[in-house]
Amino acid sequence: MLGVDEYAQRKGRIYGTVLVDVETRRPVDLLPDREADTLAAWLAARPEVEIVCRDRAPFFAEGATRGAPQALQVADRWHIWHNLGQAAEKCVYQHRGRLRPSPAPPDEPQKEADPAMSSPWPTGHRFAERTRAKHATIHALLAAGHSKRSVARQPGMGLNTILRFSRATTPEELFTGQWQSRATKLDA
Template sequence: MTVNRSASEQEEPIRSLGVDDWAWRKQQSYGTILVDLERRRVADLLPDRSAESLSSWLAGHPTVQVISRDRCGLYAQGASEGAPLAVQVADRFHLVLNLSGAIERVLEQRSEQLLLLPPILPLPPTVPTVTVVPVPTPTAQHTAQQERRQKRLERYQQIVDLYAKGYSKKAISRELDLAYKTVGRWLRAGQFPERKPATGRRKQAALFTEYLQKRWNEGCHNATQLYREICIRGYKGCRSMVGQLVSGWRKTGRRPLKTNAPERIAPKHAAILVARRSGDLTEEQQSLLDRLMANCPEVIRLRAIALDFR
């Protein structure tokens, strides 16, 4: 398959070529897209993502001097065979993805530090005394969660002990009947990996209860506005879950209990803010980042590295 081009365009030599895969049918069938990086346009589409197809195409285009690609071994082989004198460079898009992933892994190890200090605001005017919802007591579910955590901690210690004795990750996987990727991820963590909060729609909305309570107490009773605000903070659920969460407060006319627990931000969302240029951040995102850096010096160092790279 070849992209239609005019005769004049076909005569223009390509010196810098971008190579990446593209989906004929997502997760089922893939081809290769070739881009003229100097002119910023598609040069050709190959029917598959094989080394042979790329090598054959490059052999017919000897003017290519630079090939930008991801770390796919097939593309590396095809580039080496079809254009042995061309310089191969890493695709910037994939490098940025790798950077964000590395930042996220670092922040996961410091998840307890990902607290958002409250912004400095003027004192609110005096408001009438209102009834608050009583503090809930620990539930059987919480107790069960603690028991499951203890079992995971024991399993983690078994992995560390076996690895220290010289067992390979594959051997540990067989010995403890765990997935190979799980063993590798836990060993890379360097410390016991706390389980991430459940991401079900209702439970995910509950993760933002403290923030929603604070905003409700400040006078924001619009569910759509509250939904928009927590989306900026990493919420991935739907608006209806937020509406259900605050509907009880509206019906009773009572304020929810204002807690003293600090607001947290998910490592993945924090990594996105850290790696993004200041000019690409909204005012609210910049405010979140500033509050995060005020509490976690490690974030300041990570951001300096990220911006220096970009």
């Protein structure tokens, strides 16, 4: 079983391909780039490869298909968990307005709601802190006179994200779903 992934020779500029024996967890070879042709040529010289464990990068998929058509291609464990975590976080984020807090036990007296606790993600929650930080950064850049397009380029976020965050006066508006107006399959 051969593991295929990328590595950075110079982050953001030069990337290569690392090939790992998945069973022994030892590197087999380093390829100088992330090109499908390079991987295909390497695999074509080694017909004994039966399984290629890779991420979802299209150049790895194409290279493995051309270089080792007999090999079964599978996703590696890290990318499966990473993609599952992202999908779950996105799903919860999209439907957070429909989540209801659990009722308080009847033998405890009702306490007044703390403003920080009124959002679905109170202080200290990873998602909430990241959202609050993004909101503060976007509003600070807009207040400094930057255009929404230039703000979208600086933190590396999309324009739609910048527009959504700029419309929310507080980060809590993003948590409660007050900005979300379109219908979803869960409405029924």
